[in-house]
Each structure stands twice: as structure tokens, then as C-alpha cells.
Amino acid sequence: MTFKPAPWPRKLRSQHWFGGTSRDTIYHRGWLKNQGHPHDLFDGRPVIGILNTWSDLTPCNGHLRELAEKVKAGVWEAGGFPVEVPVFSASENTFRPTAMMYRNLAALAVEEAMRAQPIDGAVLMVGCDKTTPSLLMAAASTDIPSIVVTGGPMLNGYFRGERVGSGTHLWKFSEAVKAGEMTQEEFLEAEASMSRSTGTCNTMGTASTMASMAEALGMALSGNAAIPAVDSRRRVMAQMTGRRIVQMVKDDLKPSDVMTKQAFENAIRTNAAIGGSTNAVIHMLAMAGRVGVDLTLDDWDRCGREVPTIVNLMPSGKYLMEEFFYAGGLPVVLKRLGEAGLLHKDALTVSGSTIWEEVKDVRNDNEDVILPADKALTKSGGIVVLKGNLAPKGAVLKPSAASPHLMVHRGRAVVFEDIDDYKAKINDEALDIDETCVMVLKNCGPKGYPGMAEVGNMGLPPKVLRKGITDMVRISDARMSGTAYGTVVLHTSPEAAAGGPLAVVRNGDFISLDVPNRSVVLEISDQELAARLAAWTPQHERPASGYAWLHQQHVEGADTGADLDFLKGCRGREVGKDSH
Known part of the structure; x- marks a missing residue:
């Protein structure tokens, strides 16, 4: 860990809007006071943007407005000034033709919202698949102090005594209907048990994978990934995150300090250990491209090849995120990786401590959920990168599934x-x-x-x-x-x-x-x-106009993260000229 906190107090970027007595600062400050904010809130305390991907049409994130109130409480407690900002929310459940088409648009919109507005730090409130990478991509592009808090997975589903994993059983039951093993009426009956609480998929799908990636990268507080959405400890995590971002601003602890090559390698090995989604490959490549880390498909194969899959969760195993949390969650997995020599222990996290300091004392409370290495689901669980004349630039496969x-x-x-x-x-x-x-x-x-x-x-x-x-x-x-x-x-x-x-x-x-x-x-x-x-x-035919045209003109291949070519790299947090 080489991070050295910046001196405090110092002038914050929000003071370019709010500090002083000029016409322009009075313009910015005065209008915001119509919300009932007292004058001393603008005295140089950190302004924290709570970037919220809540939407009624993003069901996995439907509880984030409530969670944002706990973040605000934490910011207030730490002496910050919280401002909630609704941002682009792309739901895999509802977006057509696919939410992935809008991940880059969301990242662009959020990046510009961060840069254009008077915030000193950001809490990234995410959940459904594309919201996590898009907001992390935006944070990497601006390099404003940022921390992730996810909405958490929904509770276990049950149908006729069987655990029902969101998504996984949708595919399973659909195939059973086609095979004549299940009636359409039974399928409709099962539907009611698939999503019995707010939150993201309860399997180790992309949402839970990306929550795990954020924690393994060091961009979320330890333990964040697995807490169920409706568990009171999820709200505690949100409040603690609100407290922590204020100190991160004072220290000027940035995404570029945390999202290093070592951090990405930790996350890749974590993905192998949890049996994570292949979607993580594309998202992590894109995030690395934004922060300026040289990460390639070959790194995925190199880092993940010898890592066993030890998390016994659907779709690879039999349990769901609720059991994973009760067993100890991601900190237990990170500790296992560290004990096996597969973790860069000195990688910095948003807590200000190293990743090893965060996990070295945790315990495994269920070895049927987080398995011993000798009982791993797959001995070599990392995402496999395949090449050949059919895929000169690579293709991927998930061995554990x-x-x-x-x-x-x-x-x-x-x-x-x-x-x-x-x-x-x-x-x-x-x-x-x-x-x-x-x-x-x-x-x-x-x-x-x-x-x-x-x-x-x-x-x-x-x-x-x-x-x-x-x-x-x-x-x-x-x-x-x-x-x-x-x-x-x-x-x-x-x-x-x-x-x-x-x-x-x-x-x-x-x-x-x-x-x-x-x-x-x-x-x-x-x-x-x-x-x-x-x-x-x-x-x-190619689209003639609109975002679809822009996307097709500029999107890169999956092998480099499928980002738009003009969005790669960090553009920084510079304040634009004030026109008032």
C-alpha cells in the first residue's frame, strides 16, 4: 500500500461553485438554498453526490431510494453535505434490445453528471447488472473519490420445497416445459416464487458477480457484496458507506489509487473462486480501460486458470446468495485466496486499509456453501479464454457451469x-x-x-x-x-x-x-x-441515426470490453467554465 492521504483542510472542487461572494458563487449557492439548506453547509465541507440508479423500471434497484436515506445519514454524521442525484439506470429486465447496449451511454451520462456538478465525492448506488460497471466506468473516467454500495440480492425463492434461483430456474423450467416434464400452468405457478423480495438475482448471476467484483477490487466496504437487500445489515452498510466517503474526500482517495493492476488480478481470481459470470470479463476490461490499467483477455486466463471454484451457488452449485451471506460472504473467499497465495494482500481498498487487513480474521460458517479446496466444484474454475481460427481474438467459456x-x-x-x-x-x-x-x-x-x-x-x-x-x-x-x-x-x-x-x-x-x-x-x-x-x-442494415448509430460506429469488440472507442481513458475531474 503506497497511498498517502492529501493534506486537510484544503479547497475542494465544490468550492469553485459555492465558495466566496462573487456573483457566480451566489448564483450557484443561492438557488440551492431554495431547498432549505442553511448557509454554513456551503462552508467548504465535502459535498457528496449520491448517484442513485433507482427506477420503477429497474426492479432490482427499486429499494435504492430508501437505502439512499441511510447513505445520507452517514454523510451527515461525518460532516459532509449529501445531495442525491438520479442517474441513468439500465435494467436487464426491461431494456430492449438489451441493457448492454446502454451500459456505455449510462457511463457517459454519469461521467458528465459527475464532472459538471459540484460534488467532491460520489457514492455509487447500484444493483442490476449494468448499473455497477457503468457507474464504476464513470468514476474511473473522472477519478473523483468514489465508493460503491449495492442494493443486495433478493431472498431465496422456493417452489414445492426446492430452492428457486432467479434466472437459473427460469431457464431450467422453460426447458422442462419444452421437454414435456412440466406443464405451462406449473411454470406460471413457479413464477410467483422466483422474486419474493426486492433486490437483485439471488444466484451468482451478473449482479452478484459485479457486486463481488466491486468488493474484490477494493471499491466497496468489506462484506458489501452478499448482504440480502431486505436485511437490516444492508442499511447499516449504506450508512457506514456514507460515513466513509467523507473521509475519502478529505484524503483524496481516488479510484485510480484503488483500481490498480493488482486489484484487477485479485478480482479475476475472485471471479474464478465464486463461479462468477462471464459478463464480468467484458465489464472489467471496460473498467480497466477507463482507469488506464493494461488488462487483457490473456490476463483472465493467466490469473484464473489454477483457481478452484469453491462457492457452491447456482448456476454452478446448489445454494443461493442468502446462504453465501450466512456463511461469511466474500471476505471468506478473499481470505482463502490469500492463504493459497492467490491474493495481492497489500492492494488498497476504499476503507483505507489493505484487502488482507480487512479479511484476515474472518471465519467460514458453512463449509458446504464455501467449500474446502479439496471439495471444489471445479479444480480450475477461472473463465477459460479460447482461441483458434474461429476466434482469433478470443472467446470465453465458464467451466464451472x-x-x-x-x-x-x-x-x-x-x-x-x-x-x-x-x-x-x-x-x-x-x-x-x-x-x-x-x-x-x-x-x-x-x-x-x-x-x-x-x-x-x-x-x-x-x-x-x-x-x-x-x-x-x-x-x-x-x-x-x-x-x-x-x-x-x-x-x-x-x-x-x-x-x-x-x-x-x-x-x-x-x-x-x-x-x-x-x-x-x-x-x-x-x-x-x-x-x-x-x-x-x-x-x-445499419441504423441511420440516434444512439444506435453512434453505438455501432464506435463500439469496440468484446475482447477489449465493448466500450465506445472515444470513451477509453481517464478524462479527469476538471471543472468547466462557468457561463453565468
């Missing part, structure tokens, strides 16, 4: 040109497909869908499901929900819409997957591949 017997597989390609083609064909009994085939989905990447939707975990055809088959090899340039499972190759780069090799795969081609050797190969000659690529032309 895959079927061991499919990790080395050769099969005939059954090709779907886009998601509409898949939907039109998959239930057709005449479709020439069996369980040995490889399902290939094109044009669902960052440019192609557009936005890179979570459609990579293609449901199997009913005639295969009726045989009792529950998994097949699937390959696409799409993403997969963190709540999903299966032997699914994702994020194939370059994507089909950009003219990558995936674009020219044909029905009947053979594809070889070799996870131990990190390869995915289209079995045609180099000459044939080159000829097909030379003859390829884009198949889909």
Missing part, C-alpha cells in the same frame, strides 16, 4: 444467422440436429444484435430435450446471463457483424472444442476460410 463430457468435443455445425433465425427454426421437428451437433449463433455481438444481448445460452431443440439431454455445445458472439449454465462458448471475437470468421461458418462444417488446450477451431483449410471471408458482405 459446463458439462465435463463436452469440454473436448467435435461436432457438426447447425447455424442460425441471427436470433430471429434461431427462434424460427429451433422448435421445428424437421431441423437436422442432434445432441452431437454444435449450435452456432451469429450476429449477436456488440455491433450485431446491436448491443450484444444475453442470447448465447440458446435453448436446446425440443426433440433433443425429450431424450433427456440437457446440454450441447453452443457457440456465438453473444453474451449469456450470469444466471445461465451449459457448455457455451461466448463473446467470439471478432464478431460476425464485423466480418469475423464466425460470419462464414456454414451448416455441416465441423467444429472442434478443446477446453483443456484452450482452442476452438473451424475445420476448414486456411485457403477456404480466406476465400469465404473475402466473399463476405454485411447482412444487416
Whole structure:
């Protein structure tokens, strides 16, 4: 840990708006006083922006307004001046074509809101999948002292005595209906048990993964990731976070001080240990690009390869986030990594202490939830990065959610040109497909869908499901929900819409997957591949205007984080010129 706190007191950036007696400062200060704020609140105390992604159309974040009041209480207690700021909220539940298309727009909007307004520090109130990375990307781009508080996961669901994991059982029950093992009426009955409290997915889906990534990066207080949304300790965490951000401003403890290469390596290893979502790959690459850390797909494979998956949660295991919290949560996992020599122990956290100081004394209260290494779900649990002529820039696979017997597989390609083609064909009994085939989905990447939707975990055809088959090899340039499972190759780069090799795969081609050797190969000659690529032309119309046009013009590939090319790097917290 090399951080040295800045001297205090000193002039804060908010004083460029509020300090002094000029016409301009009176203009800024005077208007804000119509909220009933006394004059001494503008005397140089830290102004804390509570950046709240609450929305009635972001159900996972529906309780964040209530939680924000606890943050405010903590800020007041520490001598700060809290101001709640509603910011762009992209929900995976409701946004079309996909919330991922709007992650970068949210990051841009929040970045500019942070830079343009008189705040000295920020509390990032997040929950549903894209809100966590988008606000962390914004904080990295401005480098204003920032800390994360997540909304927390919902309580366990139960249906007929079985734990119901949000998302995971949606896929499971849907397949059961297609296989004739469950009636539509039973499916509708199960729906009522899937989301029985406020909060994010209760599986180790993307929301819980990104909450864990924020904590492992050191950007949230220790223990934040797993506390259930409705648990009183979640509100305590919010209040303590409000207290802490005030001191962070006084110390000028910035995202760039915390989000270092060592911190990202800690987070990658944590993702492997928890069986985290493949979506974390894209989000972490984008966040690293904003803060200026050189992080690549190869780092994911290098850091995660030897890390066992020890968290027994759906979709990889059998428990849910509620049990994970009761067992001790992420601090126990970080302690295990540290004891195994897999943690940079001196990485700084927003607490001002090192990550090891935060976790070294915690205990595991349930070794069936957080497993011993010798009972790991997967001995090598990190996200696998595959390369080959089908994915020259890489593709990813989550071993802890895959079927061991499919990790080395050769099969005939059954090709779907886009998601509409898949939907039109998959239930057709005449479709020439069996369980040995490889399902290939094109044009669902960052440019192609557009936005890179979570459609990579293609449901199997009913005639295969009726045989009792529950998994097949699937390959696409799409993403997969963190709540999903299966032997699914994702994020194939370059994507089909950009003219990558995936674009020219044909029905009947053979594809070889070799996870131990990190390869995915289209079995045609180099000459044939080159000829097909030379003859390829884009198949889909591009948007002519609006954000969709901007996104397609400027979005980068999944292999570098799918950020907009003009948003990479830190642009700082400089105050713009006052026009008044």
C-alpha cells in the first residue's frame, strides 16, 4: 500500500461553485438554498453526490431510494453535505434490445453528471447488472473519490420445497416445459416464487458477480457484496458507506489509487473462486480501460486458470446468495485466496486499509456453501479464454457451469444467422440436429444484435430435450446471463457483424472444442476460410441515426470490453467554465 492521504483542510472542487461572494458563487449557492439548506453547509465541507440508479423500471434497484436515506445519514454524521442525484439506470429486465447496449451511454451520462456538478465525492448506488460497471466506468473516467454500495440480492425463492434461483430456474423450467416434464400452468405457478423480495438475482448471476467484483477490487466496504437487500445489515452498510466517503474526500482517495493492476488480478481470481459470470470479463476490461490499467483477455486466463471454484451457488452449485451471506460472504473467499497465495494482500481498498487487513480474521460458517479446496466444484474454475481460427481474438467459456463430457468435443455445425433465425427454426421437428451437433449463433455481438444481448445460452431443440439431454455445445458472439449454465462458448471475437470468421461458418462444417488446450477451431483449410471471408458482405442494415448509430460506429469488440472507442481513458475531474 503506497497511498498517502492529501493534506486537510484544503479547497475542494465544490468550492469553485459555492465558495466566496462573487456573483457566480451566489448564483450557484443561492438557488440551492431554495431547498432549505442553511448557509454554513456551503462552508467548504465535502459535498457528496449520491448517484442513485433507482427506477420503477429497474426492479432490482427499486429499494435504492430508501437505502439512499441511510447513505445520507452517514454523510451527515461525518460532516459532509449529501445531495442525491438520479442517474441513468439500465435494467436487464426491461431494456430492449438489451441493457448492454446502454451500459456505455449510462457511463457517459454519469461521467458528465459527475464532472459538471459540484460534488467532491460520489457514492455509487447500484444493483442490476449494468448499473455497477457503468457507474464504476464513470468514476474511473473522472477519478473523483468514489465508493460503491449495492442494493443486495433478493431472498431465496422456493417452489414445492426446492430452492428457486432467479434466472437459473427460469431457464431450467422453460426447458422442462419444452421437454414435456412440466406443464405451462406449473411454470406460471413457479413464477410467483422466483422474486419474493426486492433486490437483485439471488444466484451468482451478473449482479452478484459485479457486486463481488466491486468488493474484490477494493471499491466497496468489506462484506458489501452478499448482504440480502431486505436485511437490516444492508442499511447499516449504506450508512457506514456514507460515513466513509467523507473521509475519502478529505484524503483524496481516488479510484485510480484503488483500481490498480493488482486489484484487477485479485478480482479475476475472485471471479474464478465464486463461479462468477462471464459478463464480468467484458465489464472489467471496460473498467480497466477507463482507469488506464493494461488488462487483457490473456490476463483472465493467466490469473484464473489454477483457481478452484469453491462457492457452491447456482448456476454452478446448489445454494443461493442468502446462504453465501450466512456463511461469511466474500471476505471468506478473499481470505482463502490469500492463504493459497492467490491474493495481492497489500492492494488498497476504499476503507483505507489493505484487502488482507480487512479479511484476515474472518471465519467460514458453512463449509458446504464455501467449500474446502479439496471439495471444489471445479479444480480450475477461472473463465477459460479460447482461441483458434474461429476466434482469433478470443472467446470465453465458464467451466464451472459446463458439462465435463463436452469440454473436448467435435461436432457438426447447425447455424442460425441471427436470433430471429434461431427462434424460427429451433422448435421445428424437421431441423437436422442432434445432441452431437454444435449450435452456432451469429450476429449477436456488440455491433450485431446491436448491443450484444444475453442470447448465447440458446435453448436446446425440443426433440433433443425429450431424450433427456440437457446440454450441447453452443457457440456465438453473444453474451449469456450470469444466471445461465451449459457448455457455451461466448463473446467470439471478432464478431460476425464485423466480418469475423464466425460470419462464414456454414451448416455441416465441423467444429472442434478443446477446453483443456484452450482452442476452438473451424475445420476448414486456411485457403477456404480466406476465400469465404473475402466473399463476405454485411447482412444487416445499419441504423441511420440516434444512439444506435453512434453505438455501432464506435463500439469496440468484446475482447477489449465493448466500450465506445472515444470513451477509453481517464478524462479527469476538471471543472468547466462557468457561463453565468
